[in-house]
Amino acid sequence: MxxxxxxxxxxxxxxxxxxxxxxxxxxxxxxxxxxxxxxxxxxxxGRGSMPLFEKHAKETGIVFSRGERWKQLRRFALTNMRNFGMGKKSIEERIQEEIRFVVEGLRNTHGQPFDPTLFLTLAVSNVICSIIFGDRFDYEDKKFVTLINLIEENGKLQCSPWKRYVQVFILFFSFILGEG
Structure with a gap:
């Protein structure tokens, strides 16, 4: 429990x-x-406070903004993503296309044990890239794999207890320096 x-x-x-x-x-x-x-x-x-990022981002962009600004940015982003092709091919078709690459990748393991984490993350990321950019990346593309690994590492850092300590220090020093 x-x-x-x-x-x-x-x-x-x-x-x-x-x-x-x-x-x-x-x-x-x-x-x-x-x-x-x-x-x-x-x-x-609404979104919670993230002092670690707010200090540098100044509430810009979709991720760090809130309220009416966030709604306007979200609306703008969705409109532009549609202009780039999002929604022209169904998500189901994109998933089915990626599943073919997943099956091919599984066949290439030749029945040997492997950790599927990165493989499945690349597949999900490719579906997202297909929706946003209208194209996917090869699983062997070093830049794509590096980017996905960096995003995964960032996610782990966001869940780290050390993040909370850093946020407390940022709030504390902002208060002491009269910026908070």
Whole structure:
């Protein structure tokens, strides 16, 4: 049993915890998540604070902006992605096309054991690239593999407990220097 399951048994399907001085609302369970993300999507569309990035990004771009600015940027990006071909070929067709490359790649292992993590990540990334750019990359493309590895490493760093410490220090020094 996860800690969140234990807490939800004690406090209910919605409860608040504090990570240092930061308030975090926890939603537990399929039904409550469905209600929050679908029925109350507008109310739950906000994003938490990420001081580590906000210091440098200044709330620019789709990833770091919020509110009305985020909606405008998202609308702009979707419009332009459609102009580049997103939606002209169904996602199902793109997935089926990539599955053919996955099957070919599996055949190339000649029945030998292998870690499928990178292989499957490349396949999913290729579906996304196909939607956005209208084309896919070869699994042997060194630049593509390097980019995907860097994105994976960045994701691991985002989940690292050290990130929280860095954010606390950034907030602390911003407060001390009068920038926060």
């Amino acid at each position: 996860h800690v969140s399951d234990e807490l939800s048994e004690k406090y209910g399907s919605i409860f608040t915890i504090y990570l240092g001085s930061e308030q975090v609302v926890v939603l537990c369970g399929h039904e409550i998540l469905k209600e929050a993300l679908i029925s109350l999507g507008e109310e739950f569309s």
